[in-house]
Amino acid sequence: MPLKIGELARLSGCQVVTIRYYEKEGLLPQPERTSANYRLYDESDVERLHFIRRCRLHGMNLAEIRSLLAFKDHPTVSCAWINDLVDRHIADVERQIASLQHLKTHLEALRHTCAGDHVQSCGIIDTLDHGSPCACCNEEHCHLNDLTCEASKRKAKQNG
Numbered sequence: 611m612p613l614k615i616g617e618l619a620r621l622s623g624c625q626v627v628t629i630r631y632y633e634k635e636g637l638l639p640q641p642e643r644t645s646a647n648y649r650l651y652d653e654s655d656v657e658r659l660h661f662i663r664r665c666r667l668h669g670m671n672l673a674e675i676r677s678l679l680a681f682k683d684h685p686t687v688s689c690a691w692i693n694d695l696v697d698r699h700i701a702d703v704e705r706q707i708a709s710l711q712h713l714k715t716h717l718e719a720l721r722h723t724c725a726g727d728h729v730q731s732c733g734i735i736d737t738l739d740h741g742s743p744c745a746c747c748n749e750e751h752c753h754l755n756d757l758t759c760e761a762s763k764r765k766a767k768q769n770g
Contacts, residue, residue, distance in 0.1 A: 612642075612650040623658035629644050629659070635672055637662055637679060 619626045632638045638658060638736045641649040661682070674695060681689065723733030 612652060613655070615649045615651070618651045618655055618659070621656045623663060632659070632662060635676075637672065637675060669702070670695075686748050 613621070615626050615629055618624075619629060622629075624632075629638065633640060638655060641651050641655070644650060658679070662678070665678060669679075670678070678692070681692070692723075714766055720734055720737055723737050724735075725733070
């Protein structure tokens, strides 16, 4: 039974605008049209959208999804390249995790610079205002501040 775009959106969990975009990008085939120019879809379009959504949930971009769909539609070569694709995504996730752990360390250090009881001298504001890059951040090319070293030096000066 043919589906109109609204029904396809409901069944696939995609927004209508997303479906149109995927058509424009070539991820979905051009649908048949009624005499009134309504798009008509079928169950294979629902399944294709589910596949695309699962790819997106796994962090794949449209070019990668296009390649996976082409392979899925015509599996004529080895699928070893798919392992490489997933390995690249795993490496990217590992870099993101390391970056987030680094950020967490900085945020924890930042949080410890302020007791929360001095209106005029908030350690967090002071550190964000006057902090300088740490060696670790410079090596990793991140733009976080060395909150631990700078905050400790200022606190020692204020208390000393």
